[in-house]
Amino acid sequence: MKFKNLLISGILSGFLFVSLSNADEAGQAISPEDWALYEEGINPGEVFAEETGGALFEKPMGAKNISCASCHTKNGEVEERVATAAAYYPKYDKDAKRIINLEQRIQICQSKYQGVKPFSLKSQENTALTTYLFYLAAGTKINVDTTSPEAKKAYDYGVYLFRLKRGKRYLSCQVCHEFAAGKVLRMQWLKPLGFEYNGIKGTTAADHWPAFRMTKNKVQTLQQRFQGCQKQAGQKKLPLGSPEMVALELYVKSLSNGAELKTPGLRR
Amino acid sequence: MARTALVKIKPRRYKKGDIVTVSSVIMHPMHTGLAKDKKTGKIIPAHYITDIEVYYGDEKVTWMKVFPSVSANPFTSFKLKVTKAAPLKIVWKDNKGEVTEKVVKIKV
Amino acid sequence: MNRRNFLKVAGVTASVVAVSPVAFKQSVEAQPKKKTFEEALKEVTGGKPVKESSKVKLIAPAIAENGAVVPVKISVDHPMEPDNYVKGIHIFAKENADPRTISVYLTPANGEAFFSTRIRLAKTMNVVAVAELSDGTFLKAEKPVKVTIGGCG
Numbered sequence: 001m002k003f004k005n006l007l008i009s010g011i012l013s014g015f016l017f018v019s020l021s022n023a024d025e026a027g028q029a030i031s032p033e034d035w036a037l038y039e040e041g042i043n044p045g046e047v048f049a050e051e052t053g054g055a056l057f058e059k060p061m062g063a064k065n066i067s068c069a070s071c072h073t074k075n076g077e078v079e080e081r082v083a084t085a086a087a088y089y090p091k092y093d094k095d096a097k098r099i100i101n102l103e104q105r106i107q108i109c110q111s112k113y114q115g116v117k118p119f120s121l122k123s124q125e126n127t128a129l130t131t132y133l134f135y136l137a138a139g140t141k142i143n144v145d146t147t148s149p150e151a152k153k154a155y156d157y158g159v160y161l162f163r164l165k166r167g168k169r170y171l172s173c174q175v176c177h178e179f180a181a182g183k184v185l186r187m188q189w190l191k192p193l194g195f196e197y198n199g200i201k202g203t204t205a206a207d208h209w210p211a212f213r214m215t216k217n218k219v220q221t222l223q224q225r226f227q228g229c230q231k232q233a234g235q236k237k238l239p240l241g242s243p244e245m246v247a248l249e250l251y252v253k254s255l256s257n258g259a260e261l262k263t264p265g266l267r268r
Numbered sequence: 269m270a271r272t273a274l275v276k277i278k279p280r281r282y283k284k285g286d287i288v289t290v291s292s293v294i295m296h297p298m299h300t301g302l303a304k305d306k307k308t309g310k311i312i313p314a315h316y317i318t319d320i321e322v323y324y325g326d327e328k329v330t331w332m333k334v335f336p337s338v339s340a341n342p343f344t345s346f347k348l349k350v351t352k353a354a355p356l357k358i359v360w361k362d363n364k365g366e367v368t369e370k371v372v373k374i375k376v
Numbered sequence: 377m378n379r380r381n382f383l384k385v386a387g388v389t390a391s392v393v394a395v396s397p398v399a400f401k402q403s404v405e406a407q408p409k410k411k412t413f414e415e416a417l418k419e420v421t422g423g424k425p426v427k428e429s430s431k432v433k434l435i436a437p438a439i440a441e442n443g444a445v446v447p448v449k450i451s452v453d454h455p456m457e458p459d460n461y462v463k464g465i466h467i468f469a470k471e472n473a474d475p476r477t478i479s480v481y482l483t484p485a486n487g488e489a490f491f492s493t494r495i496r497l498a499k500t501m502n503v504v505a506v507a508e509l510s511d512g513t514f515l516k517a518e519k520p521v522k523v524t525i526g527g528c529g
Binding site: 028029030031034035037038040041186187188214215217268 | 435436437438439440441442444445447449492494522524
Binding site for chain 3: 287289291300302324327328329330331332333334335336337338339340342343344345346347348349351
C-alpha cells in the first residue's frame with residue numbers, strides 16, 4: 001500500500017511538473033531585480049496595518065468602553081510585550097489552556113477583557129488587528145517555542161500534517177515545498193518555507209506573513225494563505241484556528257526561527 | 269467620504285534646492301466596470317480614480333489623468349524640487365465624485 | 377497498481393493547468409477591445425510623429441509577478457527648465473481594452489522628469505512610455521512584459 005502511494009505521488013509529481021513546464025516558458029520566473037521593483041513602492045498592507053488595524057486597536061469597545069490601547073499603551077507607545085508578541089506565536093496560552101496563534105489571542109482579549117463578541121478569524125477586523133501587531137513587531141526575531149511539552153506536541157503534529165498527502169491530487173505541503181523545491185510551477189518559483197532545504201534557498205515564509213496579496217487585493221494571514229494553498233492543491237480547507245492549522249502554523253513558523261519579521265509582506 | 273491615503277517623502281531630511289521623491293498610495297478598488305462579481309455574476313460598476321492633482325503652496329505643479337488600468341490602491345511617485353516651505357497637497361478624485369486630500373508640510 | 381485510480385488522478389492533474397487560466401480570464405482578461413493602441417496614442421499626440429529615443433528609460437519587469445500589479449518606472453533624460461521641459465509622460469498598455477493607463481503632466485517645479493506607478497496588464501504585452509516635450513515633440517520607449525497565468529494561487 002505504501003509503495004503504491006509513493007508510486008502514485010511520484011508519477012503524479014512527474015506529471016504535474018512535466019505538464020507545467022510547457023512550451024517556451026519552461027523554468028522561467030521573475031528575477032530578483034524585477035521583484036525589487038515591487039518592493040520599491042508603498043505596500044498597501046502597511047496602510048492597512050497602520051490605518052485600519054491601528055484605528056481598531058484604539059477603538060473603545062464593550063460595556064467598559066475600553067480599547068486594546070487602554071491596557072496596552074504606556075506613555076503613548078504600545079508596550080513592548082505586546083508590540084513584539086507577534087514573533088512568539090503560536091504558543092501555549094494560559095487562558096485558552098492550549099496552543100493558539102495571535103489571531104486567537106486577540107479574540108480572547110476581546111471576549112475576556114473587553115467583554116465583547118470577538119471578531120471572527122475570517123473577518124477583516126481580526127486580520128487588521130493581527131496585521132497591526134505584526135507591523136509593530138517588524139524587526140523582531142521570530143522565536144516560536146517548540147520544546148515545552150505542549151509546544152512539542154503541536155510541532156510534531158505540524159510536521160505530520162505538513163507531510164500528509166491528502167485530497168484529490170494526493171499532494172502534501174512537502175511535495176511542493178521540499179521535494180519539488182527549486183522547480184518552477186506555472187512561472188512561479190517553488191521554494192522551501194524555512195531558510196533552506198537540500199541546498200535550495202528558502203523564503204523564510206513566516207517572516208513576511210501577514211502579507212498584502214496583489215491578486216486578492218487584501219492582506220491575508222498565514223493560516224488564510226494555507227487555506228489558499230489547500231484549495232489550489234485540491235484539498236479540503238482546514239478551518240482557521242483549528243488544532244491542525246495551529247500546529248501547521250507553529251511548525252512552518254518555527255522553520256524561520258531567528259529570522260527578523262518583515263511584516264506586513266507583499267505577495268502576488 | 270475621504271479614503272485612506274498615505275504620502276511619503278524621501279529622503280526624510282532635505283534642504284532647499286534638493287530634489288525629493290514624493291510617493292503616495294490611496295486605498296481604492298479601481299473597479300474597471302468590466303469585471304463580474306464572482307458570487308452574484310453581476311457586473312461590478314465602474315469605480316475608479318480619474319484625476320490626481322498636486323499643489324505645492326498655491327501652485328499646481330503636477331497633475332494626472334488616471335484610467336482604470338491603474339492597479340487597485342493606486343501608487344504614484346514623482347519628483348519635486350524643494351524651493352520653499354509650503355504645504356504639499358495631493359487631491360484624488362474618482363468617477364463618483366468622491367474627493368480625498370492629503371497634505372504634508374515641506375519644511376526648509 | 378489500480379488503473380482506474382491512476383487515470384482519475386492523471387485526469388485531475390491535467391485539469392489543474394486548464395482551470396486557472398479560465399479563472400484568470402474572467403477577472404482581468406475577457407474584455408472587449410474598446411480602443412486600439414493607435415487610437416489611444418492619437419488621443420495624446422494628435423497624430424504627431426513619435427520618435428523612439430534612448431533618452432526615455434522605461435523600467436518594468438521582464439516577467440511580471442502577476443497581471444494585477446505591474447510596477448512601471450520612467451525617467452526622461454531631458455532638462456526641466458522653464459522654457460524647455462518634459463511636460464507629460466504617458467503610459468500605454470498596448471493590448472488592454474483601453475491602452476491608456478495614466479498620463480502625468482509635469483512642470484519645471486518637479487526638477488526631474490520621473491514617474492513611477494503600478495498598472496494592470498490583461499496578458500503578456502508591450503508597455504509603451506511616451507514623453508511629451510514642451511516644444512511639442514514626442515519621444516518613446518517600448519518594452520515587452522510577460523504576464524504569468526499564475527502559479528499556485
